Amino acid sequence: MRIVYALGTSTGGVGTHVRALARDMAAAGHEVGVIGPAATDEHFGFSRLPGVRFAALELGAGLGVGDAALVRRQRALLRSFDAEIVHAHGFRAGLITLLTLRTLRARPRFVLSLHNQASGHGLRAKVETQVETMLARGADLVLGASTDLVERARELGASDARFLPAAAPKVEQISAEAAGTARARLAAEYSFSEGAVIVLAVGRVARQKNYPMLVRALGRLGEEPGVGHSPAEDSDGDTDDPALVVLIAGAADEGVLADVRAQYDQLRAASAVPPLHFLGARDDIAELAAAADIYVLTSVWEARALVLQEALMAGKAIVATATGGSAELVADAGILVADDDDRALAEAVAELAVDPARRAELGARARSRGAELPDEREVADKLVSLYTELL
Structure with a gap:
């Protein structure tokens, strides 16, 4: 033809x-x-x-x-x-x-x-x-x-x-050793503990991705006991590293990025919230996903997000908005929350952050679901x- x-x-x-x-x-x-x-x-x-x-x-x-x-x-x-x-x-x-x-x-x-x-x-x-x-x-x-x-x-x-x-393209399989190396590199670059729970979002910083929802959820997470910043101090008087860190990987619409940064900075000035880092466009998404503990997708709408398929195939614990085709794609292999519901997002991330067994269970479901995808x-x-x- x-x-x-x-x-x-x-x-x-x-x-x-x-x-x-x-x-x-x-x-x-x-x-x-x-x-x-x-x-x-x-x-x-x-x-x-x-x-x-x-x-x-x-x-x-x-x-x-x-x-x-x-x-x-x-x-x-x-x-x-x-x-x-x-x-x-x-x-x-x-x-x-x-x-x-x-x-x-x-x-x-x-x-x-x-x-x-x-x-x-x-x-x-x-x-x-x-x-x-x-x-x-x-x-x-x-x-x-x-x-x-x-x-x-x-x-x-x-x-x-x-x-x-x-x-989605075939997901590159990352060894546990390579994932550990990626985690150590990220921890050193962005100054957080290698033991922190890494929450990863992948996608362009654009209106459709609704990162303001994620920022509002971070404000709620800062209020959760055991999630966010630890008040303990070490012998030098410095506060411990945060228990949770959020990374956003993807290119950006500059106006949207400026708005999201300003929103986050305003929250951080008022209270302790988990750190948020914008990584920009990356060519090491497979390594980032392997290093992460939780994958989040906050989009207003998605048809069949390739990054969500990749998260399933990589066996990540997923929290995603139940919009468009995301609900039928994820099914019971992740936690689905309503569009723009930052309270539900914060609750889901808080639950997973303190429960490694639950993360492992959802990761196994995700991998099984990912294996079924065409x-x-x-x-x-x-x-x-x-x-x-x-x-």
Whole structure:
């Protein structure tokens, strides 16, 4: 088959998913093209994949007068690829692709993958609903990364909407020795005891991740006996290291990061709270996860977070918000709390911080659940059968 993937700007799950699809489809002998921003190619290396052709299309974040030029550019690209299947990922890439296909006489089959829900308010929400409806009705097949996205597409009039997970890459197995080394390195770098309970969050510092919820939970944890700072002093008069430390690994929207830092600093000035460190973008997530004791995800909404899948496969004790596809992904392999419920988050983390046996139990459940998840090749094979059905 001749398959073209279209996507917008991405530094996370969507780009990771499309890269895996392009790689596996090309390895299976299909002709594969990828259309997207040059920066996305730089991040994921589509043009370096064997058997994959990449073409740049600079998709902006919103509707604009330049969309007509994007349609013309994509039309020329699709003709050069001679695509049988065009598979767009996300609202922006989906919209430009649908507009482009409407200008073609010989139209390839159009598949749309939804990875996020529309989140606008007021007038923006109305516009987003109109775009969602147009896409749902214009695609030959809509794929949702979580079942709520599938249901939404059907409500908006999709003729064929199905669930297809975005699988996480294979998790690197980290030895106990390497995990201990990572813990020691983190303790030295951020000045906490190697015996501290490490709470790890992985994900971009952005509005969707709702780190203010985590900060408010830290304020509550500072009030918990046995969690947070210990009041005891050593022989030099210095206070002991904190019993719990929170690490956030991921790139940041600078404005959001500044707001979260200010919120945390205000709390810390008023009372003793567990320390919080922003690690920035990292390439050692597997080592960080191995060193951590508790994994938290506070997102307002997630379809099927790759980092949550990775935490399951790594056997971490998980506390996550029960939003989008997270509840069906985690099931009983972690503790689920309501969206933005910082009290419930604090209670769950406090429970796990003082109970290693409970952490071990949840970690074992997580690993068992992670072993059941489909891998990238299985998702690609399922997609081939869907493409074949369309053709």
